[in-house]
Amino acid sequence: MDLNYTPEQEAFRQEVRAFIQAELPPEIAHKVKNRLRTSKEDTVRWQQILYKRGWGAPMWPKEFGGTGWDAIQQHIFDEECTAAGAPRQLDFGLRMVAPVIMAFGNREQQEYFLPRIISGEHWWCQGYSEPGSGSDLASLKTRAVREGDNYIVNGQKTWNTLGHHADWIFCLVRTSTEGRPQQGISFLLIDMKTPGITVRPIIMLDGEHEINDVFFDNVQVPVENLVGEENKGWTYAKFLLGHERTGQANVGAWKALHRRVKEIARIEKGDDGRPLIENTRFRDKLAQIEVELLALEMTCLRVLSAGDKKAPGPEASLLKIKGSEIGQALFELAMQACGHAALAYLPEALEAGYTGDFVGGPHAAPAAMDYFNTRKFSIYGGSNEIQRNIISQMVLGL
């Protein structure tokens, strides 16, 4: 065993750091670090910068235009990006649909879609959940009926993230009602400009628009856009979930956020007028999160180092549960640190260039909204209860 990074890995870290320092637009980093609103353009711009450097897809193999980096290199890259305030690369294309297209798509699909994902040309979104199908995803009802060279899609998808920006959506649709619910699902790629698609905002508890309903009304989808075989979509969806074993841990982001909460607790004052960080009751909570985050990081590194040698165990679910809990705890503590100032609802203060007054300080403006927003962590991506079901049933055999 050796917990140190190799000299090559340290050199790689320096290379990544130098590149980010030179190329990450400071106005974007400012927004990310201060938890202001970022735009679609910010995300696309950073994607293009990385693409030009050849780093557009840190998690892809070289044959598809990725970096071919090993898991530890990806971890280092992620750590450096989050520490510097780079916007998170869009998961839906790079980490979700792309691996499915690589593994199960045909050559035409690979050649058309993958280059457009990595260049930032195509913005992807996800069509999985439906109003009646949340944790019980396999019960989904959106129908795709074959008519000649097209599927005709009818139904509704919900909890769609950033679909109002999207060029394409990957959908699980029902192509058969025979057998078990899992057996009649197909994986379709749908152009968001197709007639019959309506995107309707869902305003979330923080007052923000990030999430949508997507309605399909007799939407024609060419059969070429079916991935793999008809009625095998559930297998591909499960592959997608298992593929990204450490992505939901978010270690790099939470390390950066831990530093931010520490800074906030130095600025804010306790009841005694001393910096809040000197309040033991508060500080112990931050220390507790630090300890759990260290354990999460080590677990992540263990999983990454094991690579693909080991069959998936409880790791993906473990990392999702712990990662979400730690993130939520940090946002809650950031809000708590702001005291009364957290009450003020100043959504306009989340725009870069805001010149009005703050209540408390700039750090207080996003505090409560972040807390409210991130309650979703333990609900999405397979709720934490579903993750515990997966561990107990799939891994422990209960």
Next chain:
Amino acid sequence: MDFNLTEEQQQLQDMLHRFVAKDYAFDKRRQIVASEAGYSAEAWRTFAEMGLLAVTFPEDFGGLGGNAFDTLVVMEAFGRGLVVEPYLATVVLCGGLIRDAGTPAQQDALLPAIAGGELLMAFAHYERDSRYALNNVATTAERSGDGWVLNGAKTVVLHGAQAGKLIVSARTGGGQRDNDGISLFLVDADAAGVSRRGYATQDGQRAAEIELQDVRVDADALIGEEGNALPLIERAIDLGIAALCAEAVGAMDSLNEQTLEYLKTRKQFGVAIGKFQVLQHRMADMVIAAQQARSMAILAAAKAQYAESAAERRHLVSAAKTLVGQSARAVGQGAVQLHGGMGVTDEMPASHYFKRLTMINATFGDADHHLGKVSDALLSA
């Protein structure tokens, strides 16, 4: 970065797992715990033959030149089997102190004797008033002629009554809570003025209250520099904590396996109780806790041995002990609860694992103590 065991470590682990399964079955352990000695001389001889008692000693002294990862492998296996032999006291704490700070003469005299299984040792450091503070030492050592005279009392000295020699901390200067002025002395356990009251601990191990009344030792009994022992003590305890973390991980894994087996076989309402989601989720959380603890035990081993500074070592070892202590509590209490009435009987091994895990948390600083260390570091970092 590499989390794999070396081939030698893998072999060591396999050998230990076989030993625990075959020669240290639970009924055998019961007999050992109930015996007057409180440990098995036979098992100890086996450990000597296996090379376990010299794993981290330099090769010049009959050792294998290993590191804290080797100790991790040994202690994890001991945790699986709830091994009660005085490995932590003799090999990890005292052997480690002699290895790191002993004079060549002390190393020559003691390390081969430990390695061969002939000598048991105990680290007499904590006192009634010190709680977990390592710098709180009231026991005194005064110069007398060429040597020293020791007076004071030590509490809960692990395997103190079984040891042939003690390492005793005592003040050669400074006040009771000063960092400077603490020294370490090698003391024969049967020296005049040493009185020991041995007793069983809650988890089937042994400890002793030790009084020192005008105990005379020669000048060559001093270990390390006079008055400068605190950094040595801190490192020895950190290595001990890393060992305890590994032991806890082994115990938690075994306990989780036992609990899982119980959930699959115990039937109520006509089904295995593991079919009930409320029990499934508790079990899932216990498995997560054990995995997180394993990650921290590895970190503790790495940092106890290879940290860049004492401050980094102490910080990360405290972080590890915090999480391992909390996980040990969650897994231990959860296992007893899921075993139902059987969990609170002496008959079930689960209750014994629970007791050991509880006492590991209470040894060398509990989770609250170490969380406080991590917390205070936030003020300076």
